[in-house]
Structure formats: structure tokens, C-alpha cells
Amino acid sequence: MMMFNSCDGQTKAPVVRPATQANRFYTGDAKELGLEVDSFLANHSGQTKYNNVRALIVPHAGYYYSGNVAASAYMTLDPKKEYKRIFLLGPSHHEWLDGASVNTEADYYATPLGNVKVDHETCLKLTQNDSAFFYRPEAHDREHCLEVQLPFLQRRFGEDMPPIVPIIISTNDYEKLKLMAEVLKPFFTDDNLFIISSDFSHYPTYDDAYEVDARTGKAIETGNVEEFIATIEKNARSGKRNLQTSACGQFAIITLMLMLDNQYEINHLLYQNSGDISGDHSRVVGYHSFAFLPKDSTSFTLSDSDKKLLKEIALNSIKDSLDGKPITQSHSCPSSLQAKCGAFVSLHKKGRLRGCIGHFGEDYPLYEIVTEMARAAAFQDPRFMPVTRDELDDLEIEISVLTPMRRIHSLDEFELHRHGIYIRKGYRSGTFLPQVADEVNWTKEEFVSHCSQDKAGLGWNGWKDAELYVYEAIVF
Numbered sequence: 003m004m005m006f007n008s009c010d011g012q013t014k015a016p017v018v019r020p021a022t023q024a025n026r027f028y029t030g031d032a033k034e035l036g037l038e039v040d041s042f043l044a045n046h047s048g049q050t051k052y053n054n055v056r057a058l059i060v061p062h063a064g065y066y067y068s069g070n071v072a073a074s075a076y077m078t079l080d081p082k083k084e085y086k087r088i089f090l091l092g093p094s095h096h097e098w099l100d101g102a103s104v105n106t107e108a109d110y111y112a113t114p115l116g117n118v119k120v121d122h123e124t125c126l127k128l129t130q131n132d133s134a135f136f137y138r139p140e141a142h143d144r145e146h147c148l149e150v151q152l153p154f155l156q157r158r159f160g161e162d163m164p165p166i167v168p169i170i171i172s173t174n175d176y177e178k179l180k181l182m183a184e185v186l187k188p189f190f191t192d193d194n195l196f197i198i199s200s201d202f203s204h205y206p207t208y209d210d211a212y213e214v215d216a217r218t219g220k221a222i223e224t225g226n227v228e229e230f231i232a233t234i235e236k237n238a239r240s241g242k243r244n245l246q247t248s249a250c251g252q253f254a255i256i257t258l259m260l261m262l263d264n265q266y267e268i269n270h271l272l273y274q275n276s277g278d279i280s281g282d283h284s285r286v287v288g289y290h291s292f293a294f295l296p297k298d299s300t301s302f303t304l305s306d307s308d309k310k311l312l313k314e315i316a317l318n319s320i321k322d323s324l325d326g327k328p329i330t331q332s333h334s335c336p337s338s339l340q341a342k343c344g345a346f347v348s349l350h351k352k353g354r355l356r357g358c359i360g361h362f363g364e365d366y367p368l369y370e371i372v373t374e375m376a377r378a379a380a381f382q383d384p385r386f387m388p389v390t391r392d393e394l395d396d397l398e399i400e401i402s403v404l405t406p407m408r409r410i411h412s413l414d415e416f417e418l419h420r421h422g423i424y425i426r427k428g429y430r431s432g433t434f435l436p437q438v439a440d441e442v443n444w445t446k447e448e449f450v451s452h453c454s455q456d457k458a459g460l461g462w463n464g465w466k467d468a469e470l471y472v473y474e475a476i477v478f
Contacts (some may be wrong), residue, residue: 200251208283432457
């Protein structure tokens with residue numbers, strides 16, 4: 003083993019954090035462990051592999067129970083991808099920290115498959131940046147949530163496994179979690195992989211676990227941290243017997259979600275709970291896996307038939323409302339219309355605007371958004387009286403499908419006529435669609451300033467210290 007030189011020239015043995023969970027959460031026999039992990043991975047040999055996975059959420063129970071779900075996540079990784087480091091974020095099961103402990107002492111983490119190098123320099127850098135990060139040995143000594151991830155990573159990356167940054171997060175202080183996300187965000191790049199270690203529902207019945215975990219999983223898929231927190235709170239109030247938590251790694255998940263900026267595709271990979279493995283349905287633990295990938299706004303397209311169908315859906319939604327029918331979402335749609343993206347529906351009558359309502363966010367299928375927004379534009383736009391049946395033949399429907407939003411930090415990244423702008427500060431927000439630029443004779447700065455003042459209510463210069471996002475629109 004490599005020896006290290008101290009500042010006084012003396013050599014010292016590296017500090018190795020021992021495999022404390024061997025023969026507890028997984029076998030301590032190296033050969034058996036390799037075969038076991040490989041067999042789990044082989045179950046998902048047909049899993050799509052990506053060369054740009056930015057983060058995974060994986061469970062951390064004993065391999066007998068959660069190994070299959072964990073493998074579904076690890077098989078999405080391209081073993082040829084050259085990550086600089088792997089950040090491991092998980093909860094503390096033994097110590098309350100009111101912050102996050104980064105292991106700045108260990109040089110290696112041991113497993114029966116060998117030692118995994120720690121990126122000591124990055125660990126130190128994190129603790130120097132903000133007081134929310136520190137080092138507490140007791141947070142790492144007995145903790146299993148990070149250790150159990152290592153054999154999967156070792157088998158997936160082999161000898162080329164990148165060094166790790168082990169972080170235990172234990173605080174319900176939202177401001178501290180935001181600070182952690184801010185410190186970690188410069189590392190949330192294509193160079194690094196983030197592994198978020200979390201099990202989900204703890205100890206309800208089998209059926210209750212499926213119900214609770216489905217809600218939690220859908221909240222994660224929205225990418226909206228407020229919705230995730232609200233769902234965790236709703237689950238806690240649900241009265242489900244023996245439900246101790248919806249996600250033991252919720253604080254690590256929140257930290258991840260605070261770094262997303264609505265720029266990531268979230269793929270749910272697999273769900274099982276311990277009852278699926280053991281057959282005991284009286285008291286179970288739930289396991290989800292997710293993969294997070296940067297969105298590619300150029301990859302989304304709509305065919306002419308897609309556009310025609312969306313206009314039919316919009317018109318039928320308005321007609322159904324006039325007939326007193328409820329909104330139905332049972333349309334048989336192609337996969338392109340089931341994609342989750344935002345959209346605006348504009349109504350014109352004899353060339354004049356008759357209503358326009360839209361929805362941002364990638365939380366509902368496109369055909370559902372168009373159904374809802376068409377009805378809202380016809381009957382809920384406060385600037386206009388509700389559409390009447392006599393007007394139907396004169397209505398022209400325009401739909402603007404929005405590509406995923408991208409955070410910008412300078413107006414140099416904004417292209418007039420191509421990009422729409424979305425401005426957000428606190429609870430205030432506003433937007434101009436890209437086509438607004440075609441109707442006015444404004445400069446780029448005037449476009450953004452008018453949006454800030456007229457739409458977001460932040461004043462002419464309010465955009466300068468607000469969050470700015472751009473997006474494109476497929477208009478038809």
C-alpha cells in the first residue's frame with residue numbers, strides 16, 4: 003500500500019475506513035460478493051446505458067432486499083465514462099448532525115473487493131467553503147448507506163473507478179440544505195457523478211408502501227423540490243400505520259433537487275419493496291431507483307400529425323366544456339404527446355387575441371397540458387369574457403409547446419426572437435414567449451426589462467438580481 007509523507011518528512015500509513023458492514027448488509031467473502039453483484043447487474047443487461055448520467059438515486063438496504071433495484075441504476079452507467087470523482091450523499095442512521103459531515107480523515111474506504119480511494123483534496127475544500135460542511139468521525143464509523151454502494155461501483159468501473167467524496171447529510175434546516183447545494187453545485191457537472199443513497203417508505207404494510215412510494219416517486223420525477231417536500235409532509239399526515247418515514251435520505255434528495263434548475267431529465271427506473279422479495283407483506287421497506295440526465299432541448303420534435311392531433315384535442319376540450327362535460331384525459335396519444343413539457347394555448351378571433359393561458363414545467367404529459375390550457379384560455383382568461391358556442395367557427399387555435407428551460411447568467415446567452423424569457427425572484431415570476439419579439443420593436447434588454455416590469459412585477463431593473471431562464475417554442 004502507498005505510504006504518505008507528512009509535512010515534517012515522516013512517512014505515515016494511509017487511513018483506511020474499514021468495511022464495517024461486510025457480513026451484515028452484504029457478504030464479506032470477496033469472490034461471493036463479486037458474483038452476487040454481477041448477478042444483480044446481469045438482471046438488467048438490457049437496461050439503457052447513458053454516457054451522461056449526472057446523478058442516481060439508489061437504495062441501501064441489505065443486498066438480498068434491495069440489490070436488484072440498486073443494480074437497475076448502476077447498469078445505466080457507461081463504465082467507459084471518465085468521471086473525475088463520485089460524490090456519495092446519504093443520511094445518518096445513528097447521529098444527528100444538524101449539517102453534513104464530509105470524511106476528511108480517510109484516504110481509502112475498504113470493501114472485500116479492495117480499497118476505494120477518497121478525493122481528500124475535494125473533501126477538505128468542501129469543509130473550508132461553508133460551515134454547513136464539517137467532519138464528525140462518528141457520522142461515518144458505523145454508517146452503512148454509503149459503504150453498500152461501493153461494491154456496485156467497483157464492479158461497474160473496475161480498476162478505473164474514480165475517487166469518492168463521502169458526505170453524510172443530517173439536518174432538516176432548509177437554509178442549510180440550500181447552502182450545501184450552492185457549495186456542491188459547481189461540482190454538479192459532466193465531470194462528476196452524484197450517488198444519492200436512500201430507501202423509501204419504512205415499515206408500513208405492502209399495499210400502503212406501494213401507495214406512499216408511488217406518491218413520493220412521482221414528486222421526485224417532477225424535479226420540483228417544493229412538491230417533494232409537500233409530498234413527504236402529506237405522507238406523514240396520511241395516517242398509514244407504522245409509516246416511520248417516506249424517504250430516509252430525504253435531506254440528501256432535497257440537496258440534489260436544489261441543484262437541478264429544471265435542466266434535467268429524471269428517469270424512474272424500478273420500484274420494489276422488501277415484501278416482493280421476502281413475501282412478508284405486514285411490514286416492508288420501499289426501494290426506488292432514478293437516473294438524472296441533462297436535458298437536450300434540441301431532441302424534442304413534433305410531426306405534422308402530432309400538431310394536428312393537439313389542435314383537435316384543444317378544440318374538443320373547449321367543445322366538451324360548452325357541453326358541460328368534464329375534462330377527460332383518456333386520449334390515445336403517440337409517445338411524443340405523452341412527453342412532459344410546458345405549453346401555451348392562444349385563441350384568436352378574426353385576427354385578435356381572444357384568450358391565452360399556459361403552463362410551465364415538465365410535470366404533466368403534453369396532451370394533458372393542452373387539454374387543460376385550451377379550456378382555461380377559453381373560459382378563465384380574466385382579460386376576456388368566456389367563449390360562447392356561437393364563436394367556435396371563428397376561433398383560431400395557436401399552440402406553443404415549450405422546450406425545457408435552461409438557466410442563464412448573462413443576457414449574452416439570450417437570443418431575441420429565438421428564446422422566450424422566464425424571470426423568477428421569490429414568489430414573483432413572469433414570461434414572454436419567443437414570438438412576442440416579433441410583435442414589438444424592442445432591444446434584447448428592453449424585452450427582458452418589459453417582462454420584468456410588466457409580467458413579473460419586479461420593476462424595470464428587477465431582472466438583474468433575479469433568476470433568468472430561456473426556452474424555445476414550437477409554435478403552430
